Amino acid sequence: MRITKIDYHVLVVPNYDPSAVSSAQDNLVIEIHTDEGITGIGETDTNPWIARECIRARGTHVMGLGLEEMLLGADPLEPEAIWHRLYTGSKMTGRRGSFICAMGAIDMALWDIKGKALGVPVYTLLGGAVQEYVTPYASLLPTGSTLAEYQSSLVEKLRRAKEFGFRAAKLEVCLNGPYSHQGLQESDDAIVETVYACREAVGPGFVLMVDVAYAWSDAKRALRVIQRLEPYDIYFIETPLDIDDLDGYAFLHEHSPIRIAAGEWQNTHWEFLDLVKHAKVDVLQPDVGRVGGFTEARKVCQIAADHGRLIVPHCWKTGLGIAASLHLAAATERCPYIEFLPSTLCESALRRELLTEDFTLVDGVLPLPRRPGLGVELNRETLNRYRVD
Numbered sequence: 437m438r439i440t441k442i443d444y445h446v447l448v449v450p451n452y453d454p455s456a457v458s459s460a461q462d463n464l465v466i467e468i469h470t471d472e473g474i475t476g477i478g479e480t481d482t483n484p485w486i487a488r489e490c491i492r493a494r495g496t497h498v499m500g501l502g503l504e505e506m507l508l509g510a511d512p513l514e515p516e517a518i519w520h521r522l523y524t525g526s527k528m529t530g531r532r533g534s535f536i537c538a539m540g541a542i543d544m545a546l547w548d549i550k551g552k553a554l555g556v557p558v559y560t561l562l563g564g565a566v567q568e569y570v571t572p573y574a575s576l577l578p579t580g581s582t583l584a585e586y587q588s589s590l591v592e593k594l595r596r597a598k599e600f601g602f603r604a605a606k607l608e609v610c611l612n613g614p615y616s617h618q619g620l621q622e623s624d625d626a627i628v629e630t631v632y633a634c635r636e637a638v639g640p641g642f643v644l645m646v647d648v649a650y651a652w653s654d655a656k657r658a659l660r661v662i663q664r665l666e667p668y669d670i671y672f673i674e675t676p677l678d679i680d681d682l683d684g685y686a687f688l689h690e691h692s693p694i695r696i697a698a699g700e701w702q703n704t705h706w707e708f709l710d711l712v713k714h715a716k717v718d719v720l721q722p723d724v725g726r727v728g729g730f731t732e733a734r735k736v737c738q739i740a741a742d743h744g745r746l747i748v749p750h751c752w753k754t755g756l757g758i759a760a761s762l763h764l765a766a767a768t769e770r771c772p773y774i775e776f777l778p779s780t781l782c783e784s785a786l787r788r789e790l791l792t793e794d795f796t797l798v799d800g801v802l803p804l805p806r807r808p809g810l811g812v813e814l815n816r817e818t819l820n821r822y823r824v825d
Contacts, residue, residue, distance in 0.1 A: 437468050437471060437472050437510055437511060437512055437549075437553065438470060438471045438509055438510070438511060438512075439468055439469070439470055439507050439509060439511075439512050439601055440469050440502050440508070441462075441469040441508075441509050442465075442466060442467070442468055442507060442508070442542075443466065443467040443469070443609045443822050444461075444464060444465075444466045444488045444492065445463075445464070445465045445466070445467075445677060446462070446464055446484040446485055446488055446823065446824050447462060447463040447465060447484070447786060447790075447818075447819070447822040447823055447824070448461065448462045448463075448484075448822060448824050449461050449462070449725075449784060449785050449822060450822075452694050455609050455618045455619060455810055456617075456618070456718040457577070457615050457616075457617055457649060458577055458784065459481055459752055459753065460752060460753055460754070460777065460782065460784035460786060460787050461784060461786070462483075462484050462786075463479055463481075463484055463546055463753060463754060463786055463790070463820065464480055464482075464484035464488055464538075464541060464578070465478070465479050465489070465541075465720060465756065465814065466478050466479070466481060466541045466542060466545055467545065467550060467789070467814075468507070468512065468542065468545040468546065470512055470549060472553075473719070474512075474521040474549050474552050474553055475549070476512065476544075476545035476546055476547070476548035476549035476552070476809065477544075477545050477548055477756060477810065477812075477814055478540070478541035478542060478543070478545035478546075478548065478551075478725065478760075478807060479541055479544070479699070479725055479753060479754060479756045479757055480535055480538060480541040480544075480725035480726060480727070481537070481541045481723055481725050481726055481752060481753045482537040482539040482725075483756065485802050486534045486666065487534050488538075489605060490502070490503055490526075490530070490534050490535045490537075490538040491503045491504050491542070492504050492751070493528060494521065495525075495526075495529075496744065498525065499525075499527055499528040500526065500527075500528040500529045501525040501526055502526070502539045503526065503535070503538055503539065503750070505543060505655040506521055506522055506525050506526075507522070507542065509749065512546050512549040512550065512553075512555045512734030513549070513550050513553060514607045514761060515543055515546035515547050515550060515729070515730070515731055516731050517563040518542075518543075518546060519539065519543055519728065519731040519732070520522050520728065522539050522542070523539070523791075531704075531706070532703045532704065534737065535650075535726070536703035536704055536726070536732075537633075537703070537725060537726050538725075539728050539729060540550075540724065540726055540727060540728050540729040540817055541725055541729075542729065542732055542759055543729020543731050544724060544725060544729050544730065544810075545726060546566065546729075547561060547729070547730045547731075547810075548810045549809065550809075551808045551810070552653040552808045553784035553808035554808070554818045555806070556808055556813075557763060557766075557805055557806065557807065557808060557809070557810075557811055558723075558730065558760075558763040558798055558809060558810055559763040559764075559766035559767040559804065560770070561579065561760075562730065562734055562763065562764070562766075562767035563734075563767050565725050565766045565767060565804055566766070566767060566768065566769050567765065567766055567768075567769075567771070567804075568632040568804070569605065569802060569803055569804060570762050570765045570766060570771075570796075570801065570802045570804070571603060571605035571773050571774075571800065571801050571802075572604075572771065572773065572774050572776030572801070572802055573595035573603075573605055573606050573643065573645060573773045573775060573776065574593075574599060574600070574602040574604070574605040574759070574774070574776060574777075574778055574781065575605075575606050575608070575751075575752065575776060575777045576590060576593045576594060576605055576606065576607060576608060576781065576802070577608040577610075578593065578608065578617070579783070580617075581618055583611070583620065583622055584782035586611070586617060586620070586630075587629070587630050587633055589635045590609075590630065590633075590634060591633055591634055592605060593781050594607070594634050594637055594638060594657075595638070595729065596780075596781060597778070597781060598642060598779055599640050600780065600781075600797065601797045601799070601800050602617070602778075602797070602800060603642065603643060603772055604643030604644070604646075604671070604706050604725070604798040605638075605642070605643070605644060606645040606646070606647055606674070606775065607630070607631065607634050607644060607645065607646050607647065608647050608649070608706055609627050609630050609646055609647065609648055610647070610648065610649040610651075611626050611627055611630065611648075611651070612624070612626075612627070612651050613648070613649060613650055613651035613652065613653075615649040615650060616621035616649070616651075619731040624657075624660075624661045624664075627648065627651070627661060627665075628661065628665060631640075631644075631646055631665055631668050631670070632668060634785065635668040635669070638723075640669065643671050643773075644668065644669065644670055644671060645670065645671045645672050645673075645674065645697075646665065646670050646672075646673050646674065647673075647674035647675065648673065648675065648676055649674075649675060650675050650676070650677065650678055650679065651676060652676055652677055653677070653678065654684075655677060655681070655684035655685075655687040656681075656687075658676040658677055658688060659687070659688060660686075660732050661689050662676065662692050662693070662694055662767070663692075663693060664690070665694060666693045666694060666715070667673055671680065671694075671695065671770055672694060672695040672696065672697040672718065672719050672748075673692070673694050673695070673696055673697065673701065674697040674698065674700075674719075674721070675697070675698050675719075676688065676696065679698060679701055679702075680708060681706075682711075683714075683791050684825055685698065685715035685716065686709070686714065686715050686716045688717075689715070689717065689718065695718040695719050695746075696717055696718050696719070697718065697719035697720075697721055697748065698711060698715070698717045698719075698720075698721060699717065699720045699721035699723075699736075699750065700710055700721050700723055700726070700750035700752075701726065701797060702722065702726070702727060702811065703726060703727060703728060704727065704728050704732050705727070705728075705732050705736050705739060708720055708722065708727075708735075708739055709739060712739055712740075712743045712745060713743075717745070718743050718745060718746065719741075719745065719746045719747075719748050720736055720739070720740050720746065721747075721748055721749065721750040721775075722736040722737075722747070722764075723750040723751060723757070724749065724751070724757065724760040724761060724762065724764055725746055725754075725757055726750075727755070728757070729802070730763075731747075731759070732766065733764050734764070734767075737764070737767075737768045737770070737771070737818075740768075740770050741769065741770055743817065745770070745806055746770050746771070747764075747765075747768050747770050747771040748771065748772065748773050748774065748775070749761040749764055749765060749771070749774050749775060750775055751774065751775045751776070751777070752775065752777060753777075753786075754784075754787050755779075755785070755787070755790055755791040755794060755795060755812060756772070756790060756791065756812060756814075757796070758776060758777070758795060759791075759795075759805065759810045759811060759812045760774065761774040761808065762774060762795075762802060762805065763805070764807070766804050774802075776795070776802070779794050785818075785822070786818070786822060789815055789818040789820050790814065790815060790819075791813065791814065791815060792803055792813045792814070792815050793810075793811050793812070793813070
């Protein structure tokens with residue numbers, strides 16, 4: 437089998453909000469075609485125009501090639517060998533960032549092809565299912581232009597998630613720092629008050645996680661707020677500090693009463709080694725499309741196993757990424773949850789419409805997919821409706 441063609445689709449929802457913190461407003465979806473009629477699909481969560489250029493760009497020497505020119509003619513049943521070829525051939529201009537994200541979409545599509553060719557789900561190729569089902573948490577991003585509107589929106593979405601059958605939810609409490617919601621710069625008291633209101637809304641026993649989106653520049657200030665959140669039984673605090681502040685994360689690991697989670701932006705397993713060995717992060721959050729695909733994500737899962745860490749995959753995109761997270765989690769022992777942006781609680785048309793079928797909760801969990809490959813199909817009408825140059 438040989439790769440004959442690559443299609444890349446930049447998708448953007450109409451009237452997107454440039455002040456939003458939601459990357460579900462755009463997407464890069466790729467399709468890899470083969471000479472045996474099998475097509476694999478993948479996506480990545482980064483600037484779609486930049487990732488597209490990483491694929492279709494051309495090179496003039498062996499250290500700075502584009503990804504497409506290295507892919508055409510390759511055997512798609514060898515995704516790990518292809519990953520190494522792409523990484524080596526783009527090393528001067530790649531190694532991290534958008535090139536690895538683009539490789540993540542490609543790798544996702546290659547494992548999809550391999551599963552379809554062999555007639556098995558991707559998790560079987562990753563070593564087999566070690567869980568009978570996967571537990572998702574509802575990832576909740578509020579709306580509103582004021583603190584009161586933001587808090588009210590979050591509490592309402594949380595209640596709806598619980599009614600919908602979720603057992604856990606992550607609160608996007610993006611109220612200060614560089615990535616705050618619509619530029620809000622609220623006090624640390626507002627963060628504590630928001631988490632308190634959410635805990636009151638669902639009561640004890642419901643699992644809550646909190647994402648503050650790199651809110652603090654100082655680890656000691658972050659610790660003071662985290663200590664105030666301890667009474668509300670928080671499963672983890674996500675990205676409290678700038679991701680490059682590895683010493684700060686190590687400080688929080690030593691002193692925080694709540695687990696610290698990070699890794700949504702990390703590319704390749706080498707960056708996760710830094711998170712584990714230097715930053716000592718408790719919960720690793722590889723995004724399959726960003727980390728470099730299943731080829732790298734499975735290495736991150738092994739790092740977690742070797743160092744006693746948890747895996748909770750990041751996924752803030754569409755059902756395609758959710759499918760990838762589901763397969764990864766199925767084959768990973770130390771994966772208690774996956775991120776799941778439920779279409780019923782999401783404003784993004786891409787999240788709601790990209791696939792022909794959505795995922796369905798059954799008693800608060802997601803059954804394992806049984807169809808070959810990723811087990812999902814693209815909605816062609818959606819591709820055509822939201823595609824841009």
